[in-house]
Amino acid sequence: MNEQEFERLLRICRIKLQDAEREKIKKDIESVLDYFDTIQQIDTGNIAEQYHPIPIDQRLRQDSESAFEDVDLLLANSRTHRFYVVGPKI
Amino acid sequence: MMQAIKIGLEIHVAIPTKTKLFCACAAYNEQEPNMSVCPICMGFPGSKPMLNAKALEIAKSVANALHSDMAKTVSFERKVYFYPDLPKSFQITQLSNPVSKGGFIELQGQNKVRIRRIQIEEDPAKILREEDYSLIDFNRSGRPLLEIVTEPDISGIEDLKEFMGEMKSILYYLGIDINAELKADVNISGQGERVEVKNVTGMKNMINAALFEIKRQEAARNSGTAISKETRSYDEAKMATMPMREKESDEEYGIIYEPDLGEYSIESIPVLEPVYASRIAKELAAKHSASEKLIMEQIMFDKNALQLINKFAGMYKINTVVSAIEALKKYNKVLDNAKFESLLMAISKNMFVSGKTIEAIEQGKAIEAGPEIDESLIDSAINSMLSENKGLLRDYGGNPKVFNFVIGQIAKKYNASPRYISTRLNILLPKFVAGKED
Amino acid sequence: MNSIEEFYSLDKKPDYAEAFLEDLSELNSRLNAFLNISKISGQNYPFSVKDNICVKNVETTASSKILRAYLPPFNATVVERMLSKNFDFLGKTNMDEFGFGTFGLNSDRVPRNPFNEDYVAGGSSSGAAIATAVLKYHIAIAESTGGSISAPSAFCGVVGFTPTYGAVSRHGLIDYANSLDKIGLMSRSAKDIRHVFDIIKGPDNYDSTCIDIGKRKIPESETQKNTIFLINQINGFLDEDVKSHFSGLVSKLENMGFAIKTIDFSLLDKAIPTYYIISMAEASTNLARYTGFKYGSKNNEFSHDYNSFFTESRSNFGTEAKRRIILGTFVRGASVKSRYYGKALKVRGLLISKMKEILKQGFILSPTMPILTPKIEDANSLTPMQNYGLDILTIPPNLSGFPHVSFPYDYDKGLPMGAQLISDHFNDYSLLDFVENWENAFEYKFKYNLGSV
Numbered sequence: 001m002n003e004q005e006f007e008r009l010l011r012i013c014r015i016k017l018q019d020a021e022r023e024k025i026k027k028d029i030e031s032v033l034d035y036f037d038t039i040q041q042i043d044t045g046n047i048a049e050q051y052h053p054i055p056i057d058q059r060l061r062q063d064s065e066s067a068f069e070d071v072d073l074l075l076a077n078s079r080t081h082r083f084y085v086v087g088p089k090i
Numbered sequence: 091m092m093q094a095i096k097i098g099l100e101i102h103v104a105i106p107t108k109t110k111l112f113c114a115c116a117a118y119n120e121q122e123p124n125m126s127v128c129p130i131c132m133g134f135p136g137s138k139p140m141l142n143a144k145a146l147e148i149a150k151s152v153a154n155a156l157h158s159d160m161a162k163t164v165s166f167e168r169k170v171y172f173y174p175d176l177p178k179s180f181q182i183t184q185l186s187n188p189v190s191k192g193g194f195i196e197l198q199g200q201n202k203v204r205i206r207r208i209q210i211e212e213d214p215a216k217i218l219r220e221e222d223y224s225l226i227d228f229n230r231s232g233r234p235l236l237e238i239v240t241e242p243d244i245s246g247i248e249d250l251k252e253f254m255g256e257m258k259s260i261l262y263y264l265g266i267d268i269n270a271e272l273k274a275d276v277n278i279s280g281q282g283e284r285v286e287v288k289n290v291t292g293m294k295n296m297i298n299a300a301l302f303e304i305k306r307q308e309a310a311r312n313s314g315t316a317i318s319k320e321t322r323s324y325d326e327a328k329m330a331t332m333p334m335r336e337k338e339s340d341e342e343y344g345i346i347y348e349p350d351l352g353e354y355s356i357e358s359i360p361v362l363e364p365v366y367a368s369r370i371a372k373e374l375a376a377k378h379s380a381s382e383k384l385i386m387e388q389i390m391f392d393k394n395a396l397q398l399i400n401k402f403a404g405m406y407k408i409n410t411v412v413s414a415i416e417a418l419k420k421y422n423k424v425l426d427n428a429k430f431e432s433l434l435m436a437i438s439k440n441m442f443v444s445g446k447t448i449e450a451i452e453q454g455k456a457i458e459a460g461p462e463i464d465e466s467l468i469d470s471a472i473n474s475m476l477s478e479n480k481g482l483l484r485d486y487g488g489n490p491k492v493f494n495f496v497i498g499q500i501a502k503k504y505n506a507s508p509r510y511i512s513t514r515l516n517i518l519l520p521k522f523v524a525g526k527e528d
Numbered sequence: 529m530n531s532i533e534e535f536y537s538l539d540k541k542p543d544y545a546e547a548f549l550e551d552l553s554e555l556n557s558r559l560n561a562f563l564n565i566s567k568i569s570g571q572n573y574p575f576s577v578k579d580n581i582c583v584k585n586v587e588t589t590a591s592s593k594i595l596r597a598y599l600p601p602f603n604a605t606v607v608e609r610m611l612s613k614n615f616d617f618l619g620k621t622n623m624d625e626f627g628f629g630t631f632g633l634n635s636d637r638v639p640r641n642p643f644n645e646d647y648v649a650g651g652s653s654s655g656a657a658i659a660t661a662v663l664k665y666h667i668a669i670a671e672s673t674g675g676s677i678s679a680p681s682a683f684c685g686v687v688g689f690t691p692t693y694g695a696v697s698r699h700g701l702i703d704y705a706n707s708l709d710k711i712g713l714m715s716r717s718a719k720d721i722r723h724v725f726d727i728i729k730g731p732d733n734y735d736s737t738c739i740d741i742g743k744r745k746i747p748e749s750e751t752q753k754n755t756i757f758l759i760n761q762i763n764g765f766l767d768e769d770v771k772s773h774f775s776g777l778v779s780k781l782e783n784m785g786f787a788i789k790t791i792d793f794s795l796l797d798k799a800i801p802t803y804y805i806i807s808m809a810e811a812s813t814n815l816a817r818y819t820g821f822k823y824g825s826k827n828n829e830f831s832h833d834y835n836s837f838f839t840e841s842r843s844n845f846g847t848e849a850k851r852r853i854i855l856g857t858f859v860r861g862a863s864v865k866s867r868y869y870g871k872a873l874k875v876r877g878l879l880i881s882k883m884k885e886i887l888k889q890g891f892i893l894s895p896t897m898p899i900l901t902p903k904i905e906d907a908n909s910l911t912p913m914q915n916y917g918l919d920i921l922t923i924p925p926n927l928s929g930f931p932h933v934s935f936p937y938d939y940d941k942g943l944p945m946g947a948q949l950i951s952d953h954f955n956d957y958s959l960l961d962f963v964e965n966w967e968n969a970f971e972y973k974f975k976y977n978l979g980s981v
Contacts, residue, residue: 012342013812013857014172014819014838015850025847028912029855035913036801036859036868042875049347049873052707052737053693053880053929054744054953056352059736063107063144066114068128073585073601075124077134077823083123084225087174087821088830088837090217129602133817135595135702136582136604138735168813172838179816223830344860346809346869349706351736 001030095304097250098206098242098284099296100275101257102235104213105148106265111212111234112139112182123216123227131232133177138350145210145234147359148264149189152236153208155260155364158193163355164210166348174224175217177231182348183211189356195256196369203253204241211235242277242284250300254293256368259390263365268391276324278303282310282317287331290324299324303331367396374399380408388412398430406434413437413509421445425452440507468514471500476522483523530719532573535665538981545570551978552663558645560637561658563591565619574618574979575610575724576659577669580627581711582700583607583617590702591635592625594844595824604700605735606669606711606728613727618666621655626815627673627704628652628848630918631907632680638904641683642975643943647901650680653714657684660714662976667724668714673704674803675896675922677712678934682896682946685936685972687963688714689721691956693929694739697732705810706737708803708926716972718933718963725956745954753958755890756786756949759793765898765920773945774895777937781893784969791886799879800920803927805859805872812856815849818842851912880928887930887952891962894921896934896946921948931956935963936972944973 001009006026010017017025068074079086110117113130129137146164153160165187168180188209194202215231217224238257244250258268276287276299285307290299307317322331367390375382385408389396395415402411414433418425425433425448432451437443475496476482485492493515501508529537541547545568556562563579564587577583580590582600584607589595603611611617624634632639632654639654641647642661649658656668657680670677672690681688690712698709711728713721732738758778763771782788820827820841827841845853859868886892898921910918925932930953934946951959 009854009858009861012344012861013816013853014835014842015845015853016839016843017850021847025851025854028851029858031913032804032851032855032916033858035916036805039798039801039805039871039875040867042795042798042871042878044871044874044878047874047877047881049870050877050880051347051349051873052352053876053927054739056694056737057739058352058354059140059731059733060143060146060354061109061114061140061733063109063142064114065109065116067126068115068601070584070601071125071127073599074127074129074132074134077599077601078821079826079828080124081225083125084218084227085124085822086830087217087224087226088827088832088834089222090174090219090224090834129600132822134600134823135588135590135598135817136600136602136700138699138737140734140736170813170816172816172819172835174819174821174834177817177822179819180813224834342857342861344813344857344862345865346813346860349737349810 001026001033094281095246096242096279097244097246097300098277099238099240099244100277101238102273103238103261103266104270105145105210105234105236106267107142107144107148107234109142110232111142111145111210112232114140115232117233119229121229123229125229127228127231131177132228133179139182139348141351141354142234146189146354146356147361148266149208149210149236150356150359151264151362151364152238152261152266153190153193154361155264156193156195156205156208156238158190158205158208160190160356161187162357163187163353164189165353166351167345168348169343169345171343173214174226175214175231177215177228181212181214182351184209185345187353195253195260197249197252197256201243201245201249203243203249206239206241208239209237211237242279247297247300247304250297254296255390259367260364262391263367263393264362276300276303278307280304280307280311280317282307283319285317285319285331286321287324288321288334295324295326298329299331302329306331365393365396370396370400374403374408378403378408384408384412388415401427402431402434406438409509410434410438413443413507417443417448421448423448423452429454437507440510442501442505442507465514468500468504468506468511469518471504472496472511472515472518473522475500476519530723531665531715531717532720532723535573540570540981544981548979555662555976555978558640559642559649559658559662560622560635560639561655561662562619563587563589563622563637563655566617568616568618572614572616573665573667574663575615575667575669576618576621576656577607578653578656578671579620579623580671580702580704581607581669582702583620586617586620588620588702589824590626591623592845592849593636593825594818594820594842595702598824600700602700605697605732607700609728610669610724621653621659621668621670623654623656624652625846625849626702626811627671627676627709628811628852630675630679630915631902633904633907634846634848640904641901641943643685646903647943648683648904648907650683652676653680653688656714657681657686657688660684660686660716661974662978664977664980666979667720669711669728670714671701671709671711672926673708673710673807674926675919677714678896678922678932678946678948679919681714681934682936682948683901683944685939685944685946685974686714686716687718687721687936688712688934688946689725689959690926690932691725691729692741692931692953694737695729695741695931695956697735697738699732699734703810703814705807706814707810708807710926710929716974717967718960722957722960722964725960741954741956746952748955748958751787752888752890753961754786756781756788756893757791757886757890758788758893759796760790761793761796762894762921765797766895767899769900769940770895770898770945773938773940774947777947780969784965787890789890793882793886795879795882796924797920798875799924799927800916802872802875802879803919803923804916805868806876806927808852808856809860809869810856812853812860815845815853818845820844848912876927879924883924883928883930884952887950892950894948896921896948900940900945901943925950929953931959933959933963935966937970939973
């Protein structure tokens, strides 16, 4: 992976690396990716992608309202202003 | 020479469920901010989505109405991007296994606008921009949305208007609130690359965005500049499309299967029968030799009108039924079928219908069947009014509204229907004008 | 009698709870099993909760700085169910940040092995295992994604049970990888686990992937229950010491009447990259929500453009978390997705079907870990790749969602050694039967027994 690609990757996941750790982490990642490449050798034939290890039941929820009881506790975790949650500038 | 315009749309429509897509919070409420919220729609750690069955039902009905090929099972995916209004920093949406693929809406003259796909996804929160921060209201977060994607088969502004009219009518008859903001991404290409105008709200803006973009692309072509594939936004105030910030288009969604949900079979879900109002209008117009446009105007977004016209079209003239419907609207009344028929009878007798008339019908009283209209009486009234008011003829200039007061006066005096008087006026006016040429 | 029944039959002094909490607090200051300890009454049987499982109004951080001060507004389903059966919440247990680790060392407070404090406790459910190893009357709610119940259980000499994927509701579990995370239990005996498993398992409206294992269980044959398979390929990965201890176990089991068979499973080591690709891909999406303003550590620089704000906030992740987020983001990128994420999902399918062929005929048994318990300083010097490689024995059942249990079977220079038994999907109780049987023949040793009278 070249510098540009790595930089773009970091931007995509909103992660910044300090100079000290950056080189090391980049190397770590490259060797792990080489390791990941070894699964290419496996013959998976016609097998489908398996998203869960077991079949999941089809569970649907009926469309009836049930208010969450502890909205205060929920919002207490954020900074709020006139009932809005405060967030970064857009 | 005008290049062929190709417009495609990605329309977002709110699905009218009581609760949100993945949690039991009320979906629609005009309350204070952050009242209808829970750990799920606020993306709190440890929360998991629970799929609303009703959303699947409604989505399937829409897909059915658009002749779309239904999936046997649907599943969901995560689309990752970072914005303060997106609580989990990913949106749960559908990509590989949407509700349906294909389909179409028929326009006049055999034009078909093909549907590419229909999918369900969740709405982000509402975000307000302040100078040094933003304010976020999660009441909206998690509402179920239907995304309808068309092929670029819309070939111009007129088509766009007609398509949206048809779409909104079909959605209306499936119980979807078309007065709520309809958001769309509008994709426009002349012969060059496709330009995507994102997040346009409402019909008026969609049309203006398309108009601006078509002109912009044509100007570029004429000056020899190539149109590059890009994403733009629409500025309502300027009525113009603008280039979007570059970093937003560099986003990488990194889509994966949504592992907190499974696959859902929609085969046995019942659908609501669709209503194609424009088709019905065409049929009724042909059958009863009436104006298709007149009928369409009434029934496209009014199921009450549709029911009444369907019932009474055979027995009374369409114009009469329409007059009756309009009268009810004007005086904000509702009548049952029997009483409505009394109103129809009154109108077909050219009776002038006032608010009092309708009240009388409502109360089951006998309405004064005024004397049969003496046509010659009306004609001479018209003639004398026109003679006395030469100014009117001068102001006429092809605008019939100028005569509304004439009509109103005569209608009141003789208790006659304005429509009738207007008809007579249209016949007499040319003769009068001709007569005046001396 | 299980420990719970025993506990309720005890004649406790009036200052039982006070003394108990004092002892625990003192020991905890060295071993770092608990991140916080609740003042229990001593009347009810205590349970601890791994710090990635939400307890209402109790700081829950998944051992991450980025969730410091997060107070969940709700209890995880498993916690609700325990409280409704009158168990007392004892505290949140230490772990590797978000579950990322095999030795417990990705935590601000280093967890230490109670048998020898210079040695690791294992991870990622390090605190749960330590607590179980030092407390006489206690059960730990823990969690496993790639082996996070088995590994620390083996190093700390306790029984660690990881049920079939989906058996226990994940509602309230702070996600590492949703198709791999399983809530499980640690205790000093299979009897206790059986009792509590009955309480916590079963469908939950708040988790769409939670199933009823009872409805899906296929009856086993007698042969199946008495046959144990050893996978040949494992030998190439084991330390000599581990090999020799383990062969002792195999002999014992033979004498107990089990049919021991060897079998090939060439795909064994391919489970590791497969597991890490899937788990990192899912984890990188699960951790995207931590952006510093809704919960946890708050960034107050709201006037910074939102992208800068997010990036600043996310510097609160530890190094391993950053690595996994970056790798996970990469493997699901559009241009390479089918090579990594897509391919790994197919390999998962293949592995499950191959393992199922074996498990239909009997259990699979192996040492839980390929090495003896490492010293903390030695474990700290391992590279990421070396770390990942040591999961070779715990990853295959975790990736495939097969229920498995790690149980103590020997001691090496005072440090416990664990073996791991795997069964087919939905055969969870057979594992508990096996361990209960084993416990009739083998007595577990503990250095501490806090709470005993």
